[in-house]
Amino acid sequence: MPAKSHIELNTGANMPAVGLGTWKSKPGEVEHAVEHALRFGYRSIDTAAAYGNEAEVGKGLLESGVPRSEIFLTTKLDNPHHQRVADALEDSLKKLQTDYLDLWLMHWPAPMTAEYKADKSLDWLDTWRTMEKIYKAHPEKLKAIGVSNFSIKFLERLLEVAEVIPAVNQVELHPSCPQGELVEFCRSKGIAVTAYSPLGSDNSPLLTNEVVKKVAEKYNVHPANILISLQANRPNVNVLPKSVTNARIEANFKVVDLTEEDISELHGIDKTHHFRACHPDWTGWGSLGFPDCE
Numbered sequence: 001m002p003a004k005s006h007i008e009l010n011t012g013a014n015m016p017a018v019g020l021g022t023w024k025s026k027p028g029e030v031e032h033a034v035e036h037a038l039r040f041g042y043r044s045i046d047t048a049a050a051y052g053n054e055a056e057v058g059k060g061l062l063e064s065g066v067p068r069s070e071i072f073l074t075t076k077l078d079n080p081h082h083q084r085v086a087d088a089l090e091d092s093l094k095k096l097q098t099d100y101l102d103l104w105l106m107h108w109p110a111p112m113t114a115e116y117k118a119d120k121s122l123d124w125l126d127t128w129r130t131m132e133k134i135y136k137a138h139p140e141k142l143k144a145i146g147v148s149n150f151s152i153k154f155l156e157r158l159l160e161v162a163e164v165i166p167a168v169n170q171v172e173l174h175p176s177c178p179q180g181e182l183v184e185f186c187r188s189k190g191i192a193v194t195a196y197s198p199l200g201s202d203n204s205p206l207l208t209n210e211v212v213k214k215v216a217e218k219y220n221v222h223p224a225n226i227l228i229s230l231q232a233n234r235p236n237v238n239v240l241p242k243s244v245t246n247a248r249i250e251a252n253f254k255v256v257d258l259t260e261e262d263i264s265e266l267h268g269i270d271k272t273h274h275f276r277a278c279h280p281d282w283t284g285w286g287s288l289g290f291p292d293c294e
Contacts, residue, residue: 003232003255009167010190011144013102015072017232018253019044021196021240023051029244034060037249038071046170046194046240047096048076048107049088054095062097074103074170074194076148077131082111082122085130093141100141105148105170106131125161132164146170149278152185159189170194172278173231173239175206175269187236195231195239197278199224205273211265219256224248229255230266 006014020037022030030053047057081088111122135142146168169186173195186193200206207223216223231239232255241252
């Protein structure tokens with residue numbers, strides 16, 4: 001099926017199908033990466049308070065010269081900030097040097113202390129209710145709200161009480177972690193899915209996987225382009241490749257139209273090689289109920 005240029009959120013907004021991720025992008029590099037990506041043609045930038053790079057991302061946005069109105073900007077509420085949601089939003093806006101966010105996500109359903117210990121005096125549902133209130137009261141600051149790293153179990157609990165349906169659920173997706181059931185559940189509820197770690201993280205074995213290499217040779221592209229394109233070809237899904245290297249930033253922006261056979265073969269990798277790149281065992285919270293990537 002063909003790759004798309006955008007996906008439509010349940011707010012009516014269009015979110016680019018390919019954006020620049022900034023997780024693990026080092027200080028001193030991410031500012032340039034954001035600036036270069038935007039000048040090259042990217043129009044979606046993703047960051048998070050937990051990444052510690054919002055200020056540099058903000059500088060890159062400004063130095064790119066691309067009008068803010070043309071950029072879809074996403075950041076996330078950090079785990080220790082569930083008790084100070086409104087202030088956390090203001091902090092992010094200030095660091096990013098912007099008046100508004102196109103999308104603000106709850107990074108994990110795991111309230112924590114400043115020491116990153118579980119804070120079980122707080123319920124992440126209350127955090128969502130506060131995000132809803134801010135979203136309704138300040139549409140000039142928040143264009144959409146959503147979640148990240150939510151399994152079906154957590155989404156079901158959220159949807160029982162939510163007044164605002166999350167616009168997006170950002171989760172790990174790649175051939176060894178396709179999460180088809182979760183993607184379909186989100187689609188059925190009108191929630192878009194953003195794929196992070198589409199390559200399977202740094203030095204991923206997926207880049208040398210024989211199936212990935214075969215499909216890449218078919219289209220005369222790098223294996224990374226196939227892994228990124230796989231997500232861009234899935235309905236209701238967009239994708240966040242990450243790099244701080246100019247050539248790789250440019251290369252990652254190229255997506256190809258995959259056939260149903262290509263997609264089936266790539267998703268078949270999970271039957272023999274499955275793993276999750278980001279599966280933290282949060283102190284006091286366990287693994288948050290995530291199953292293995294089956």
